[in-house]
Each structure stands twice: as structure tokens, then as C-alpha cells.
Amino acid sequence: DAGVTQSPTHLIKTRGQQVTLRCSPKSGHDTVSWYQQALGQGPQFIFQYYEEEERQRGNFPDRFSGHQFPNYSSELNVNALLLGDSALYLCASSFRQTYEQYFGPGTRLTVT
Amino acid sequence: GDSVTQMEGPVTLSEEAFLTINCTYTATGYPSLFWYVQYPGEGLQLLLKATKADDKGSNKGFEATYRKETTSFHLEKGSVQVSDSAVYFCALSEEGRRDDKIIFGKGTRLHILP
Numbered sequence: 001d002a003g004v005t006q007s008p009t010h011l012i013k014t015r016g017q018q019v020t021l022r023c024s025p026k027s028g029h030d031t032v033s034w035y036q037q038a039l040g041q042g043p044q045f046i047f048q049y050y051e052e053e054e055r056q057r058g059n060f061p062d063r064f065s066g067h068q069f070p071n072y073s074s075e076l077n078v079n080a081l082l083l084g085d086s087a088l089y090l091c092a093s094s095f096r097q098t099y100e101q102y103f104g105p106g107t108r109l110t111v112t
Numbered sequence: 113g114d115s116v117t118q119m120e121g122p123v124t125l126s127e128e129a130f131l132t133i134n135c136t137y138t139a140t141g142y143p144s145l146f147w148y149v150q151y152p153g154e155g156l157q158l159l160l161k162a163t164k165a166d167d168k169g170s171n172k173g174f175e176a177t178y179r180k181e182t183t184s185f186h187l188e189k190g191s192v193q194v195s196d197s198a199v200y201f202c203a204l205s206e207e208g209r210r211d212d213k214i215i216f217g218k219g220t221r222l223h224i225l226p
Binding site for chain 2: 033035040041042043044045048056058090092094100101102103104105106
């Protein structure tokens with residue numbers, strides 16, 4: 001049973017560029033949440049997708065957007081990258097928004 | 113809003129020492145409480161969980177008890193090993209609601225010396 005997978009593993013972008021990160025949830029899961037983990041900090045909730053809609057959003061600007069596909073996979077898009085967007089981006093999946101979340105290994109984004 | 117506060121690290125112990133990492137929380141409802149562990153180069157893994165007051169979560173020799181009266185969920189292990197070196201995160205979620213985002217503490221880095 002595959003767990004949560006994320007791609008790419010590492011990414012280097014230049015300030016002002018746009019980036020797309022991808023997540024495939026654990027088999028049987030239908031809800032995907034995204035978190036940003038800055039160096040030396042705990043993960044911060046960005047948003048959650050369920051039934052292809054954004055259901056909850058944390059304190060992140062509109063430059064952060066997402067999408068969920070019919071197969072429950074998800075993308076996180078960040079526009080107009082800032083140096084401060086450099087972080088580990090974690091995807092977590094769960095079932096019906098009400099169960100335990102399983103985390104993927106993350107995508108390390110570096111903005112230069 | 114809901115929040116989690118945990119002791120700052122790094123914490124350095126010798127192998128076989130007793131471990132306590134303190135965690136307190138603030139929540140308006142009745143959250144579930146978690147300890148997650150992040151080993152070097154790996155993703156977050158759920159270590160243990162407790163969903164109601166006085167529950168004790170346990171796994172791999174680690175334990176934590178949900179104390180509603182003191183709003184605490186301290187992590188303990190009787191005898192640590194070098195392989196326990198990692199970053200530990202205390203967290204909470206209002207599980208059972210549609211809004212089940214997880215709120216994490218800042219993490220405590222643990223170093224175990226052989």
C-alpha cells in the first residue's frame with residue numbers, strides 16, 4: 001500500500017517565478033492538506049482540499065493556490081515567489097476530513 | 113486561536129537516560145493531541161495520539177497522557193537510544209470536525225549520545 005507521495009523532492013527557483021508541487025494521497029484517502037515548514041519551525045497549515053474544493057485555509061496570501069483532481073491528487077501553486085517561501089512543503093492525506101492525517105516526505109523548495 | 117507550546121531544544125541526553133519533553137496547549141474545544149517525530153531526512157511520522165482526557169498514547173517505548181486539567185501532553189521515555197535522535201513535534205487537531213487542520217508546536221530537537 002503506497003503512502004503519500006510528493007514530487008519533486010527538491011526544487012530551486014528564482015524570486016518572482018512560479019512553482020507547482022504535486023501530491024498523491026494514500027490509497028483510500030480523499031482529503032489532502034498542505035503545510036509549509038520553514039527551517040527550524042513546525043509545519044504551518046496552508047489549506048485543505050476535499051471533493052475538489054478548498055475547504056479550509058490558513059493564514060497564507062492568495063499567491064498560494066491549489067487544486068484537487070478527481071483521483072484525489074493535488075497540486076500546490078505558488079506565484080511570484082519570495083525568498084521567504086523557501087521551506088519544506090508537506091502534503092498530508094486523510095479520509096473524509098475527519099480522520100488521522102498521513103504525511104508525505106515533502107518537497108524542499110529553495111528560492112534564490 | 114488554538115496553539116501548542118513545547119520546550120525549546122536542543123535536548124542532549126546520554127543513551128539510557130530518562131526523557132521528558134514538555135508540551136502544553138490552548139484550545140477552545142476538545143482537541144485530539146499528537147506527538148509527531150521527524151527523523152533526519154525523513155517526513156513526519158505520527159508517534160502517538162490521545163483523543164480524550166486521561167487517555168495515554170504509547171508507541172516504541174514513548175508515552176504521553178492527555179491532561180485536561182493542566183492542558184498538557186508531555187512526552188516521556190524511560191530509556192532513550194541513539195536511534196531516538198530526531199525532532200519531536202507536539203500537535204493538536206479538532207478531530208471529528210470538518211476543520212481538522214493540525215496545529216504544531218515549533219519542535220524539539222533531541223540528541224542522544226552513545
